[in-house]
Amino acid sequence: MSFKIIVLAKQVPDTRNVGKDAMKADGTVNRAALPAIFNPEDLNALELALRIKDKLVDCEVIVLTMGPFRAAEIIREAMYRGADKGYLITDRKFAGSDTLATSYAISLAVKKLEPYHLVISGRQAIDGDTAQVGPQTAEKLNIPQITYAEEIIDVDQTSITVKRRLERGVEVVKSKLPVAITVHSSAPDCRQRVTKLLMKYKHCRTVTELQNETKDYTELYNLRPYLQLNEWTVDDLHADVSMLGLSGSPTKVKKIENVVFASKDSKVLSSSDADIDGLMKELLSSHVIG
Amino acid sequence: MANFYTDNENLKFHLAHPLMEKIVRLKEKDYVEKDQFDYAPRDFEDAIDSYDKVLEIVGEISGDIIGPNAEGVDHDGPQLIDNEVKYAPGTVDNLEALKKAGMIGMSLPRQYDGLNFPMIPYIMAAEVVSRADAGFANIWGLQDCAETIHEFGSDEIKNEYLPRFYKGATAAMDLTEPDAGSDLQAVQLKATFNQEDNTWYLDGVKRFITNGDADISLVLARSEPNTSDARGLSLFVYDRTSKAMTIRRIENKLGIKGSPTCELVFKHAPAKLIGDTKMGLIKYVMSLMNSARLGVGAQSVGLAEAAWREAQKYAEEREQFGKAIIQYPAVYELLTNMKVKTDAIRSLLYETARFVDIYKAYTFISHDRKLDQPEREDYKHYLKLADVFTPLLKLVASEYCNQIAYDALQIHGGTGYMKDFPVERIFRDARITTIYEGTSQLQVVAAIRGVGNGVYLKAIQNYLSIPVKPELQYLKSTLEKMADQFGKIVEKVNEHEENEFLDFHARRLVEMAGNIIMGCLLLHDANRSDVYKKSAEIFIRIGRADNISKVSMINQSHPRDLGAYKS
Numbered sequence: 001m002s003f004k005i006i007v008l009a010k011q012v013p014d015t016r017n018v019g020k021d022a023m024k025a026d027g028t029v030n031r032a033a034l035p036a037i038f039n040p041e042d043l044n045a046l047e048l049a050l051r052i053k054d055k056l057v058d059c060e061v062i063v064l065t066m067g068p069f070r071a072a073e074i075i076r077e078a079m080y081r082g083a084d085k086g087y088l089i090t091d092r093k094f095a096g097s098d099t100l101a102t103s104y105a106i107s108l109a110v111k112k113l114e115p116y117h118l119v120i121s122g123r124q125a126i127d128g129d130t131a132q133v134g135p136q137t138a139e140k141l142n143i144p145q146i147t148y149a150e151e152i153i154d155v156d157q158t159s160i161t162v163k164r165r166l167e168r169g170v171e172v173v174k175s176k177l178p179v180a181i182t183v184h185s186s187a188p189d190c191r192q193r194v195t196k197l198l199m200k201y202k203h204c205r206t207v208t209e210l211q212n213e214t215k216d217y218t219e220l221y222n223l224r225p226y227l228q229l230n231e232w233t234v235d236d237l238h239a240d241v242s243m244l245g246l247s248g249s250p251t252k253v254k255k256i257e258n259v260v261f262a263s264k265d266s267k268v269l270s271s272s273d274a275d276i277d278g279l280m281k282e283l284l285s286s287h288v289i290g
Numbered sequence: 291m292a293n294f295y296t297d298n299e300n301l302k303f304h305l306a307h308p309l310m311e312k313i314v315r316l317k318e319k320d321y322v323e324k325d326q327f328d329y330a331p332r333d334f335e336d337a338i339d340s341y342d343k344v345l346e347i348v349g350e351i352s353g354d355i356i357g358p359n360a361e362g363v364d365h366d367g368p369q370l371i372d373n374e375v376k377y378a379p380g381t382v383d384n385l386e387a388l389k390k391a392g393m394i395g396m397s398l399p400r401q402y403d404g405l406n407f408p409m410i411p412y413i414m415a416a417e418v419v420s421r422a423d424a425g426f427a428n429i430w431g432l433q434d435c436a437e438t439i440h441e442f443g444s445d446e447i448k449n450e451y452l453p454r455f456y457k458g459a460t461a462a463m464d465l466t467e468p469d470a471g472s473d474l475q476a477v478q479l480k481a482t483f484n485q486e487d488n489t490w491y492l493d494g495v496k497r498f499i500t501n502g503d504a505d506i507s508l509v510l511a512r513s514e515p516n517t518s519d520a521r522g523l524s525l526f527v528y529d530r531t532s533k534a535m536t537i538r539r540i541e542n543k544l545g546i547k548g549s550p551t552c553e554l555v556f557k558h559a560p561a562k563l564i565g566d567t568k569m570g571l572i573k574y575v576m577s578l579m580n581s582a583r584l585g586v587g588a589q590s591v592g593l594a595e596a597a598w599r600e601a602q603k604y605a606e607e608r609e610q611f612g613k614a615i616i617q618y619p620a621v622y623e624l625l626t627n628m629k630v631k632t633d634a635i636r637s638l639l640y641e642t643a644r645f646v647d648i649y650k651a652y653t654f655i656s657h658d659r660k661l662d663q664p665e666r667e668d669y670k671h672y673l674k675l676a677d678v679f680t681p682l683l684k685l686v687a688s689e690y691c692n693q694i695a696y697d698a699l700q701i702h703g704g705t706g707y708m709k710d711f712p713v714e715r716i717f718r719d720a721r722i723t724t725i726y727e728g729t730s731q732l733q734v735v736a737a738i739r740g741v742g743n744g745v746y747l748k749a750i751q752n753y754l755s756i757p758v759k760p761e762l763q764y765l766k767s768t769l770e771k772m773a774d775q776f777g778k779i780v781e782k783v784n785e786h787e788e789n790e791f792l793d794f795h796a797r798r799l800v801e802m803a804g805n806i807i808m809g810c811l812l813l814h815d816a817n818r819s820d821v822y823k824k825s826a827e828i829f830i831r832i833g834r835a836d837n838i839s840k841v842s843m844i845n846q847s848h849p850r851d852l853g854a855y856k857s
Contacts, residue, residue: 017291193347195392195405199329199340220332223325 003059003157005049006110008121008134009042009078011071015126016040023258036070038077041122043190045183048152049120050082050191055155060084064109066094066102072206075229079201080193085226087113088206091233093241098249099128103136105244108237110141118160119180123148131182138180145180146173150187206231292357294418295349298595300633301414303819304640305341310410313644314338316651317408319658327400341411347391348415356384356422363423363548364715370540375503375550377429384426385458394433395455398440402452409647410640413588417639420592424719425546427589429501434581435461435508439527441653442565442574447527451506462504463578464496464528464554471498472732474510474571475520479556481511490526490563492556495538500726502552503537505530509556510575513567525570526561534559545718580676582727583684584646587639590691590723593716594632597691597698600713601625604702621701626828628694633825635687637811638804642683645676675749678740685733686804688723695720731797738796741780746803747773753810758817765813765830772806772830772837779841791849798840805833 013034015022021033046063053059063078063086065071075086089109097105110119119141124131131147138145150165153172164171165184203220206229210217221227234241242248269275283289295301314337315321321337323330331337359380366378377385388394396412398404420427436455440448455461470476479494492511496502507528514522528535538553565574602625605616615621652661652669661669695717699706706713724730740746750773758766779802783795809830815822 192351192387192391194390195344195347195396196329197392198343198347199331199405202339202343224328 001115001157003052003056003118004113004116005052005059005061005118005120006113006116007042007046007049007061007063007078007083008106008119008137009046009063009065009074010039010122010125011036011065011067011074012039012125012127013037036073038074039122039125039127041124041126041183041185043122044185044187045120045122045181046078046081046083047188047190048149048181048183049118051188052118052152052155053082062086062113064089064106064113066090066105066109069206069208072204072209072229072231076201076204077193079204080198081191082194082197085230087230087232089232089237090206090208093234093245096246096249097244098251099130099132099136100250101244101248103133103140104248105237105239106133106137107140108239109232110137112232112237115178117157117177119143119178120149121180121182123182123184134180134182141178141180143178143180144175145182146175147182148184149181150184201227203227204229292353293346293349294352294357294421295345295414297349297353298418299821300636301345301417302342303815303821304636305338305345305410305414307410307640307644309644309648310334310338313408313410313647313651316648316655317406319655323400323406330400330406341407341414344405344407345411345414345418348388348393348418351384351387351391351393352418352422355387356419356426359384360423360426360548360715361712363426365547367547368540368550370537373536375501375537375540375552377550378548381426381429381548384423385429385460388430389458392456394430394458395436395452396433398436398452398455402440402448403456404436404452409584409643409650413584413639413643416585416588417592417595417636420589421596422592423548424589424593424596424716425548427592428546428549429460431585431589432461432463432501432504434578434585435463435506437581438508438525438574438578439506439564441577442525442569443527444565447562447564451527451529454506459505460501462499462501462507463582464499464502464507464509465575466498467495468497472729474575475523476518477510477512477523477571479509479511481513481524481526481561483513490561492526492528492534492559492561494556496554496556498541498726499552499554500549502550502554503530508564508578509561510570511561513563513570520571521568523570523572523575524567525564525574527564528556528559528561532560543722545715545721547718579727580646580680583680583733584639584643586723586727587635587642587680587683587687590687590720591632591636591639593720593723594628594635594687594691594694597695597713597716597720598625598628598632600711600716601628601698601701604705604711604713608703615701624697624701627832628697630825630828630832631690631694633815633822634808634812634829635683635690637815638679638683638808639687641811642676642679645672645679649673649676674745678737678743678745679749681728681733681736682740682746682800682804682807684728685730685737685800686808689730691723692720734797734800737800737803738792741796741799741803742792746807747777747780750776750803750806750810753807753814756814758813762813762816762823762826765809765816765826768830768834769806769809769813772802772809772834775837775841776802776806779844783844786849788849790852791847794852794855795844795847798844802837802840805837809833 013031014037021030024030049061053061061083063075063083065074066089069090072088089105121134135145146162148164149162151163153163154161159174159176161174165186204227269279311334314334324332331340363378363380368378369376395404396407400406416431419430433455439451465474467477482491492509509526509528510523511526512522513524534557536555538555541551605621606614608615649669649672699713699717702711702713754770783792812822812826812829816826
């Protein structure tokens with residue numbers, strides 16, 4: 001059986017390059033001011049998945065993303081890099097989901113794709129930074145999990161050996177399959193989009209996107225059915241609505257604060273070697289550098 | 291997270307030129323491959339969208355990988371180890387990224403695994419890569435050789451070599467020899483045909499060969515014994531896997547240090563003949579050189595863009611006498627002129643590439659079927675324009691890029707002279723552009739034909755016959771006066787009926803034509819978008835002053851004065 005990998009990916013606002021209008025007056029993220037991007041660690045996860053595919057050849061990489069209609073872009077971006085297909089989980093009823101409700105919905109979608117060998121995602125998304133969705137999904141699927149993965153050392157049809165990047169070193173672990181893996185940013189950068197794949201898949205659209213197209217794609221879609229991206233709603237997942245959206249989300253945001261970093265005290269150093277040496281040691285010990 | 295394509299709106303502007311519809315239709319042969327290949331465009335809009343998105347990938351690789359690697363590559367350079375060229379680690383990274391992204395063999399047809407891109411998007415990619423690292427752009431840009439194999443090689447050679455490009459094969463064009471630089475007719479490297487194994491063998495030395503240790507090399511060699519001119523030369527393809535060539539050394543250069551320039555010794559090296567014997571220099575190398583010159587044009591524009599950006603950034607940040615130096619007229623005039631001249635050579639670059647695109651597309655169509663009368667006329671028209679625009683572009687773009695790099699370093703002051711900022715590398719890298727693929731002096735020799743046969747003047751009159759918005763009319767009137775002045779001074783030089791006198795003023799005349807042509811191009815850019823109004827205005831002002839000074843120089847001279855210049 002072909003080796004099946006499900007990559008969980010999220011479209012996020014680019015919080016790495018924030019301008020002055022990144023936050024609204026009420027302290028929430030101003031999504032309109034930030035470009036929507038592929039969550040960086042999910043790209044690392046995609047790269048590890050594609051490396052497994054390079055190695056095993058008989059391997060299918062499926063991207064699963066949950067979000068508004070425009071999140072279909074994530075699936076296309078993954079396909080330009082080598083993913084085979086993707087599913088968009090989208091429904092207004094998901095709005096306001098916290099990590100618990102999100103992992104519930106994702107686990108239902110993953111179950112629909114059974115049998116699979118691997119569920120792989122980034123460690124965390126740069127908008128919420130919770131690092132909870134991967135592990136919670138694994139729990140709901142009742143499969144083992146390996147977090148903070150940096151490298152896939154070995155993989156076959158039944159087991160996988162993974163190097164984990166931990167705070168004070170690395171750890172190599174082996175697990176039976178299926179397993180859920182979350183990937184650390186120290187994993188290799190994702191490969192570039194490939195010209196021919198981009199031109200092949202750029203017309204991929206979900207049903208909803210097709211409805212908003214001005215051009216008639218009927219002929220093209222009959223010719224190339226793979227261009228139609230799958231869209232799953234609450235009904236498709238047979239989900240319990242009470243476990244979704246705001247009602248399924250026990251997390252409540254109490255308060256959001258704007259933090260402005262300000263210097264508190266300063267220190268005057270002479271240009272002597274001893275002073276410079278002292279400063280270097282201080283910066284090293286406080287992990288500012290090194 | 292830099293993208294050298296999306297951060298430069300000029301590229302999208304040129305990609306949207308009205309002539310693109312025709313270019314893409316010809317190149318795609320009315321979109322005949324749309325159902326045959328899943329990555330072929332379905333219509334014009336689809337094709338432009340693909341070019342745009344592919345350029346975005348090139349822009350990202352250039353901004354995130356090639357650009358950041360440039361300093362290391364310049365420092366490390368390639369090394370010669372066990373008769374093999376080892377690229378600098380950054381070069382290896384760059385090539386790997388472009389190869390994996392499928393950026394090699396971009397203009398080849400799909401049947402050979404290419405992307406079938408016209409020159410315009412390919413040259414744009416070359417500009418973007420050059421802005422990141424002009425030396426690396428050479429290694430990547432030598433995929434031009436694929437085009438020559440495609441145009442003139444036999445089916446057997448095409449099937450053997452062309453699909454290797456998409457897989458990442460590198461290429462070299464082995465033309466120059468110790469005693470045959472500008473004068474390629476003097477090439478001595480010997481090609482002998484062995485009846486027994488039905489193979490050609492190469493013996494001799496090549497010098498100053500960019501990327502000499504490439505996978506696939508095109509070698510110009512003397513196949514006809516007892517000849518001494520161009521008619522005895524043929525073009526061959528040499529495969530690196532034969533291991534019948536030694537690399538004597540890698541040159542230690544002023545700039546483009548990441549690009550290995552090699553001295554090669556061929557010893558009984560097996561090779562395959564491209565096309566027919568005796569046509570090597572006359573036909574195939576001329577075509578190869580023309581695309582290489584267009585490539586140097588793109589490299590020059592990329593370097594100019596990089597230099598201007600470095601200078602602009604530095605001038606905004608650097609404060610002297612209590613304010614940013616960009617606020618002083620001596621600095622802001624320099625910066626604006628740099629920007630305006632970059633816009634001008636970019637317009638000339640893409641205009642030339644459009645001409646090349648159209649005539650090349652007709653050439654390939656003519657391999658499948660006979661062109662009809664209007665098509666043949668059209669082909670000839672664009673071929674004629676490409677012939678005189680290519681040397682003009684190479685001349686002007688490379689000279690401007692050097693001026694711009696010089697001024698960019700000047701704006702940095704003492705800091706610019708140090709290795710701390712990229713501008714010193716850009717300055718060194720720029721220097722080669724007026725020298726290789728034919729010196730500026732040789733470009734003038736080719737371009738003066740366009741003055742003599744009236745093709746430049748006709749092109750100018752054609753530009754000036756197109757109406758513009760009323761608010762741009764005054765610029766058009768200035769250009770009309772400049773065209774008139776140009777026509778008269780050409781007549782005046784010709785009145786003397788003395789070739790040496792014409793040669794003496796040739797560069798001045800070619801540059802005058804260049805000033806008017808770039809003025810016309812910027813005028814029409816301004817007509818299409820207000821963004822270019824300032825550039826058109828300033829460029830035409832500079833060009834007019836320059837032409838007046840040249841006319842004054844010519845008017846003061848007489849054939850009898852030439853003696854004063856001879857030693």
